[in-house]
Amino acid sequence: MPDAELNAMAKIAEVIEPLDQDARGRVIRWVAERFGMAVLGTRRTPSTSADEDESVTGAPRADFDSVSDLFDAAGPSTDAEKALVVAYWLQVGNDQPEWTSQRVNSELKHLGHGVGNITRAFGLLINRKPNLVQQVRKEGKSAQARKKYKVTLEGKRYVQRMIGGAVEDD
Numbered sequence: 001m002p003d004a005e006l007n008a009m010a011k012i013a014e015v016i017e018p019l020d021q022d023a024r025g026r027v028i029r030w031v032a033e034r035f036g037m038a039v040l041g042t043r044r045t046p047s048t049s050a051d052e053d054e055s056v057t058g059a060p061r062a063d064f065d066s067v068s069d070l071f072d073a074a075g076p077s078t079d080a081e082k083a084l085v086v087a088y089w090l091q092v093g094n095d096q097p098e099w100t101s102q103r104v105n106s107e108l109k110h111l112g113h114g115v116g117n118i119t120r121a122f123g124l125l126i127n128r129k130p131n132l133v134q135q136v137r138k139e140g141k142s143a144q145a146r147k148k149y150k151v152t153l154e155g156k157r158y159v160q161r162m163i164g165g166a167v168e169d170d
Contacts, residue, residue, distance in 0.1 A: 029077050064093070068111055074162040081162070082113050083121040084132055084151070088159040091151050098136050098148040122149065130154040 012031075016024045064070040067089040076082040086107045090099045105118040115121050125133040132155035139146045151159075 026077075067093070067107055070163070071111055071113070074159060076162065079115040079117070079121040080124040082108055083115060083118060084125055084155060085159055085162065086111075087133060087149065087151050088156060092156065098150050100146050100148060102146070125155070132158055 074085045101118045
């Protein structure tokens, strides 16, 4: 079995080697989505100092008057990234300290980018290390109770790097 994996990796590397960085990212994201895996891009940036943390907590750049402007600038490619960008807008752009996944998916539907399984998208963001979203509380006792979430500092950085175009995929 390990030989089959190595052969597959070698073939993939051979096929994507001649592509530019953007094309490689698109191919890798397509493969991941085709086979039911979620891939969040990784960022290769220098570590952030405490002084830089302050800039992350501010509002989205002034040139984003709407969630659609931010969404277009960020260019999310996976359901998890789409959810994160809209959550960022709600929290940072609209000064809402917490929000529900239903609210995020409603905004995505208005943008024409509704997510089929918003719970799974947020699960990926929560389970990622470092996590990009946190559940802050649950209203009600049933399994279907409304959960409230917030974007973490790392989640804010992630979106800001998407806006700045510093996203690189593995």
